[in-house]
Amino acid sequence: MTTSHMNGHITEDSDIEVKNVHLASPEEPQKHREMGVDCPGDLGSRMMPMRRSAQLERIRQQQEDIRRRREEEGKKQELDLTASMRLKKLAQIPPKTGIDNPIFDTEEGIVLESPHYTVKTLEVEELLTSIKHIQHILVDPQSQEDISLILQLVQNTDFQNAFKIHNAVTVHMNKASPPYPLISNAQELAQEVQSVLKPSHHKDGQELNALLNAPHVQALLLAHDKVAEQEMQPDLVTDEKIYENVGVYGGETVKIVRIEKARDIPLADMHGTLTFVLIPSQQSKPPPAKETVIHVKAHFDYDPSDDPYVPCRELGLSFQKGDILHVISQEDPNWWQAYRDGDEDNQPLAGLIPGKSFQQQREAMKQTIEEDKEPEKSGKLWCAKKNKKKRKKVLYNANKNDDYDNEEILTYEEMSLYHQPANRKRPIVLIGPQNCGQNELRQRLMNNEVDRFASAVPHTTRSRRETEAAGRDYHFISRQAFESDIAAGKFIEYGEFEKNLYGTSIDSVRQVINSGKICLLNLHTQSLKTLRNSDLKPYIIFVAPPSQERLRALLAKEGKNPKPEELREIIEKTREMEQNNGHYFDTAIVNSDLDKAYQELLRLINKLDTEPQWVPSTWLR
Template sequence: LEELQQALKWARRCLADAQSQQDVELIVQLLADEDFRNAYGLYAAVSQQRTRVGPTSPLTVQAEDLCQEVQKILQSSQQETGLELRALLTDPHVQALLQAHDGVAVQEVAEENRTQYLGETVKLVRLEKARDNPLGATVRNDVDSVVVSRVVKGGAAESSGLLSEGDEILEINGVSIRGKHINEVHDLLQRMHGTLTFLLIPSTQIKPPPHRQTVMHIRAYFDYDPSDDPFLPCRELGLSFQRGDILHVISQDDPSWWQAYRDGDEDNQPLAGLIPGKSFQQQRETMKRSIMDRSRERQGGKLWYAKKTKKPKKKNPPNFGKNADDDDVLTYEEMALYHQPVSRKRPVALIGPTNGGHDELRRRLLSLEPEKFAVAVPHTTRNSRIHERNGREYHFTSRANFETDVASGKFIEFGDYEKNLYGTGADSVRHVVNSGRVCLLCLHTRSLQVLRSSNLKPFVIFIAPPAQERLRTLLASEGKTPKPDELKTVIEKAREMEQNFGHFFDATIANVDPDQAFHELRRLIDKLDTEPQWVPTSWLC
């Protein structure tokens, strides 16, 4: 060190520019600093000690655990002779020394003392596992072996980089694992926490080159409870979600079990969760339906899931009002964030049963802010009246033209009333959108699929009626006197809508208080201008 200082002083005199002299001066000051000299002295002592002949391997990799056991023994003892040793072992410096010793020992054993286990090269891996937190890996049985089948993103196993898929686990903290069922291994790991030492036979699988995982955002169209899924590889790693939740899928390496985060949980839940893959979920739901249908048919009972009843059709064209894919198994839909342009507002569809309050909310919006909200001018085959003008109250057309437009898919919704046809055309909605106003729609639920496929990017809000007595009060304030059966029908119809079409709803408003429901509706509509919303990626193609 002294020789280096002398050389730097000589070099400083030989340098011509001021910047180089300042650089050398900084190094000289560092070498003269007392803390640096103490650190260098410690380094020199350790280096000298390492040159001496010592044991080829550490005597233990669990010095810290042994220290804790000794402390427990001394704590239970009432003798004063152990007080001094107990004070020494609880000293923070000694505990840090033992922790550092175990860390170095594990690396030495893993790197220098690779040995043979029944003719196989093995390695030692040490991981830290928090109490009551999963390790972030799943295992499978391969005859008598227990093999790592999956490493979950964000867990201790994945962040360490020491466990790989295909590694065979021989021991965990000295407990032999070979021959155990995966449920036994699971229960064993649940009881363990702190430092876990794995004895492994490394995987011989040829690993593909690392690639950047593309995150896929999906909306769930079914409820999922991991505790009720017997096929889940590890229940503690399952991610529960409800219909309508946005999920961020970060890994589809296993087509049956994707790894995902629920929207908003990424920061609070670093460990990804397992969810059923789309194809796997479709297959087992289809199989479940088939089995239950056959069982019900044999027993002469009803089907276990709701199917649309086929009502007698009126004189309508073929496929009049038919929705495609009604019986498809709903799993997930890929989503993307979308911010509506200032000049092209998304249509807002209010959905709800008759007398549920959605018509009243629409009329209130139109009357208070006609410059912001508008309705699409409907089409009809009836004759115009004296005060009506074509294109203002209605688009008047012939039945032949109306039915031609129906066959061409130009209507979002249509039907007949008193032998005349009425309908809402997609072009009429588009005309309102192009004017910069919000088009308000009150539609039947069966029209939602047509609306969603129309490239209009609708925002669908379900207006849920209140409980029966409250509903009676609200309708009475409007001068209506519904019978108990009619009130019950409104509530049952709302429940049926939510069950069968709830996956199409972007938001739900409970119409318990009309003023509160109106303000909540305005808040949701205003939010479309300020915040991006999740929409199907197919809308943005």
């Protein structure tokens, strides 16, 4: 190797010692040195001889150390930068974790909603294989005993079901969720970038500025910010919000319940997102007791389309006063499930009807509101009734509480089917306003079928006349005995006329029934309550008038010429009787023609012998 000295340059020709190295003297100006390799600064200051190969090896070692230090510093800076960016990203993400936005650990750190992340789950068979493998390796008695216990646990059915549920829930909770917005001010950041790029003359900067200024990009950023504001807005939780996901895993129905709980809701010291996994109990429940179907008679009209409180108007069941309803469920006290009698085949689903207590509460509130609006209405009507012209015929009183109890709110009455025995006919009661034909219908039945129908012999305190027979025309008793029977509740109705007492007793009706005949009664509405509370099981028929014009024509045939106000009074009395006593009526006949009304009355009476009828359940207890 030869070394030549040319203007401070050293060239390497062969492997020889460097002997003549020209060094600049202090008086000479320092010249720039260029060397073939990066030599240390003190190379030229050393005068000791050195082999060229050792010198180059030392130089290469120093370069390698420098490179290694630079790589380590670069990696450290990169790790610091990565950690800083990760922490910044974590700080920007709200604590929205759980089933929908999982954050989980991996071997390399925290992974945030990675769409490529796959949760590895261990199957029961793999677990059993691993345990059996360990059993062959660990042969000491203690290990064998422990592994046997573990095998018994793993082979248990409950454990395997729980293990499968754990795997399914783990996979479900670690599913990737939709991306969550990091910022909500993308427009503002774009404007800052534009202000920075505006004075730039660089081509790329101008292109980016034009792109950010494009209308469609600005619209995109605006939409992004609007959506991000809604997504990043904190939930105002005043009540518990429950989100449910139901799935079937391993033959078991599992319910995952996620609750967003505010701090002001008492539930121990927990708050934020609470997640519960509900697993069906393995304990078998006893079958629910079969609910008894009850049959009720409706005492009011109901239309679900006019009811703002019905849970579902499409499922509501409309009915009218007097309809029989088959109630199949009273589980909800406010809304029963029922069918109308006779509609079971045409009505595939049970309908909703108001429960008894719920309807009573609504009617009580309604009456209170109406009374507050018209406080003097009932008083005026009562005064008007008292001022009417006194009729010649006495009005019978059943008891001291002779008026309809307006405080009683009628909703439903439980009913049962009853078939009258052949030797014990139900008494027939005809009810209706005056001049509506009930007396004529009763008399026609008595005259046409003497052996079948009879009337109850009344009681009186007046003296017997020569043409009268005791027990046939009247039961003649003293006033003291009559008043004693009133106190004992033996009379269905009674009254006083020309200082003499008259009345129809329960015993006199029972005598007709025991004779095998049908007892026909014309009673005042005030007597119906007492009659129904007896053991006579009456069949009550309401005889209603036709329209006002038709009623005028019928009365004209009988030689009567009623005034318009008298006709209006009959119609008004009909409405009052239906409203106050309609719940006692078994059926009704409109007397638009006396012959047709008679045939209809006869048909209804004959029907009692061939078909069972709905009667109050209290009659059969």
